[in-house]
Amino acid sequence: MSAALLRLEALDIVAGGAWLLEGISLEVVEGSTVALVGGPGAGKSLIVDLVLGLASPRAGTVRLDGRNITALPPLARQRSGIRAAFAEPPVFPGLTIREHLALAVAGGRLRARALSRLAEYLPELEGRLDQPVGSQGAAVLRLVDLARAMLGMPRILLIDDLFPALGAERAGELVRSLARDGYTLLLADRYGEAVLDHADHGYVLAQGTIVAEGAPATLRADPRLLATCAGDSSAWAEIPA
Template sequence: MTEPRLSARGITVRFGGITALDGVDLDVPAASTVGLVGPNGAGKSTLFSVLSGLRRPNAGRVFLDGLDVTASTPQSRARAGLARTFQHPELFSGLTVREHVTLAYRLKHTPLRVWTDPLTAGGFRRPRAEERDRVDQLLSGLRLQPLADRTVRGLPLGSARVVEIARALAREPSVLLLDEASSGLDVAETEELAEVLRRVVAERGISVLMVEHDVDLVLRLSDQVCVLDFGARIAHGTPAEIRADPIVRAAYLGENLEEAR
């Protein structure tokens, strides 16, 4: 498959007299990881909102698997194969890890059960065999089985982020948008998260676009990196090319990029 899974063309967003994004192009190829970096205020979050359907651009187009989804709602994009996580995990504290993943699986495969087979006092009603097997496979693949029957309340932040990723994957997306997935994690948790993401791309063929302040993580995981500043794309290429780009090195990543050597 040579066509990008997700692409943006000429994305422009204005807030009054301020241009948050100015004609930004971006491609996320199949079965690859693309990093999106830049200083605060560069336009990363605005671009994520446009890609996920939370904001309509003033100009430009968004394509998902070749289809123009610029006017599509977030729900329509989710059904078409787009999933995302958030900087602060949005989980239901009273549900177990397994229940989070099961609910997401039902939303994709048997959405009527979300309404006709709701939570009871004892938790979810008995899952069907296929549903149970698929959920168990996903939990096992992300090494969440030991936590499967724990409520997410009190989970370490790193584990909570993996639960959010598992919930997103249960809907079998073609593209996963990760918003500051390593924020607040310690070194060990960050490395565990990196291993999860490597397996997701390698074993499931999913395309990942990650917004990150952790430049070292981006350069280690990404096949390509896009750098924004003041709403414009100032660099795009492989991690090696980004490391060597004098504009990026001097003005935007500086010492962090040196530390990533």
């Protein structure tokens, strides 16, 4: 079995006496697509923040290629190849899309080859590069943010709630293209069934705890999945023997 590129080991987050995440352990093998699915408030985005170094655990370890990066600051993690596309992307409305993307590139120079490559994945951005970011709709903003993350040449790309933003068909097409070209992906999403269709392995999250993991087909076949992703955190309260 291949070694994990990213491994989370028994991670806890406690705030104000409340457990936001408890005992989170998961791994992502290089070149694979892993789905982390759950309902609103389950803790998916918080796990993304943990990997990025934007949140600090009370206990547990984050490893990249076997190296303990738990104490590594966010910028150092970016330089190590961890990139993310966010559910609520940070944007600068006064910039054009081209200027916005240039912020992700060393020296601020966008090369034609890089733009051409992006266009293969994100044709929706063609013809929009010189339009203001602030004039774009929500779906295009998600694509701009994904393009920014891709320009960082990620070793692992974390994508938060892509399927609700783009629709299952377009998001699935995009994920297939990225996976085909060797991207390592961690998809945190509430569209459980649709995301698992494109994953090599899956985890189900409820109330800050991983309640199930395994082969995507097995998870999709479980009737509790839909209830959990709809926000019923008690659906997996009793795990069958």
